Amino acid sequence: MPKKLFFNWKMNPTSSFQATNLFEEVIKSSKSLSVHVVVCPPFVYLPLVCEMSKKTNIKIGSQDISTQDSGSLTSEISGPMLVDLGCQYSIIGHSETREINHLTNQDVNKKIRHCLQSKLTPIFCIGYQEDKTTTDINHTELSEQIQQGLQDIRLEDDQIIYLAYEPVWAIGTGKTADNSIIVEVTKFILQELKMLGLNSKTKILYGGSVDDQSVVELMKIEEIDGFLIGGASLKPEKFSRIIGIVSSN
Numbered sequence: 001m002p003k004k005l006f007f008n009w010k011m012n013p014t015s016s017f018q019a020t021n022l023f024e025e026v027i028k029s030s031k032s033l034s035v036h037v038v039v040c041p042p043f044v045y046l047p048l049v050c051e052m053s054k055k056t057n058i059k060i061g062s063q064d065i066s067t068q069d070s071g072s073l074t075s076e077i078s079g080p081m082l083v084d085l086g087c088q089y090s091i092i093g094h095s096e097t098r099e100i101n102h103l104t105n106q107d108v109n110k111k112i113r114h115c116l117q118s119k120l121t122p123i124f125c126i127g128y129q130e131d132k133t134t135t136d137i138n139h140t141e142l143s144e145q146i147q148q149g150l151q152d153i154r155l156e157d158d159q160i161i162y163l164a165y166e167p168v169w170a171i172g173t174g175k176t177a178d179n180s181i182i183v184e185v186t187k188f189i190l191q192e193l194k195m196l197g198l199n200s201k202t203k204i205l206y207g208g209s210v211d212d213q214s215v216v217e218l219m220k221i222e223e224i225d226g227f228l229i230g231g232a233s234l235k236p237e238k239f240s241r242i243i244g245i246v247s248s249n
């Protein structure tokens, strides 16, 4: 199966004009290629990119989601609002969001439930600071994030979860985790998912400085289903090469 690409624009770009241009580049780069691309822009550009995506194969996701359909939750954006725009995915528990909003694993769990109830597919992010070699993988922290984040989650027949393993030290630093760590952690994640009965319905992604260079080595990891990409998703010359590499494998 070709690896899937999830582009996280983070808090970029800063105008509708730039967002339009950037999304046009994604359309151009992926046109007539067999590649699964999901673009996750800031909330304010979702109406724009959802509209632009209509005649393409590109899917759209949000970078966060609330826990309820509606109500007195100033600043929050709910699942039904995202579905109404045409979104199909939502990033949940990104390490930056966890830090900025002081999210607990229980908060992440509530968001995943709401996401699934809204018929959106969660891109559930896990990861922490220290695991630079296979010997210092923090199994306890990973296990807590998975077990608490996915506690009591039940999936309908047509639902799946994407779980993105993103070592925090690798995000936006230009440093990528070694394939050996990613394989080791992926095996561990699958064991944890098995305990929850979710192993066959969860696809695993890697994120952390994936670019047009690092992707070549990372493509060799059979255990993962795709990549969550931040910085390189803002640079057309980089993401067009990534799309080319992924679609030709």
Ligand code: PEP
Residues within 6 Å of the ligand: 008, 010, 094, 166, 170, 171, 172, 173, 207, 208, 209, 210, 228, 229, 230, 231, 232
């Ligand atoms: C991310 O934002 O999830 C990410 C992995 O960023 P980057 O590719 O820039 O490391």
